[in-house]
Amino acid sequence: MNANEQIGAGIGLVSIIIYLAIFAATIAGMWKTFEKAGKPGWAAIIPIYNIIVLIEIVGKPMWWIVLLLVPCVNYVALVWLTNLLSKSFGKGEGYTVGLVLLPFVFYPMLGFGDAEYQGPSAAEANPGVQ
Incomplete structure (x- = not known):
């Protein structure tokens, strides 16, 4: 292996380690x-199950999973x-961004900080609507 190949391999290895660290931090959170x-x-x-659990946490009805299957609509949902x-x-909203x-x-x-779960926000915004 010449020097350029070694540098390229090193950059690739560092990139993979950084990607895995970012992925692990997101999953842990x-x-x-x-x-x-x-x-x-x-x-x-x-x-898929993580999205179903997310829908339960925020208090939206389960049919919202259909919105996540529609192209373009899924990003908005x-x-x-x-x-x-x-x-x-x-x-x-700033935290959402x-x-x-x-x-x-x-x-x-959010996960390791002092934020506390206050209940499903969708249910509070629209009481009785499912």
């Missing part, structure tokens, strides 16, 4: 966030669910 909301933390690592998650923990743009920073802050 989601795990603790789910536990704070009274749900199993392991649900954060199960694809996921941001909306993230906003409701922020509100469920007493945070505002953080969760969407920097989840590896804001999910650990």
Whole structure:
């Protein structure tokens, strides 16, 4: 292996380590966030099921999973669910922006920080509507 190949391999290895650290921080934060909301933390690592648990945490009806299957609509619905998650923990729209743009920073802050689950925000905003 020549010097350029070694440098390239080193950069690739460092990139993989950074990616895995970011992924682990996000998952750990989601795990603790789910536990704070009274749900199993392991649900954060199960694809699709983690979205179902998120829908339960924020108090939206289960048919919202259909919105997440529709192209283009799924982005809007996921941001909306993230906003409701922020509100469920007493945070505002600024925190939602953080969760969407920097989840590896804001999910650990939500999960390991002093934020407390205040109940499903969607149910409080629309009492009796399911």
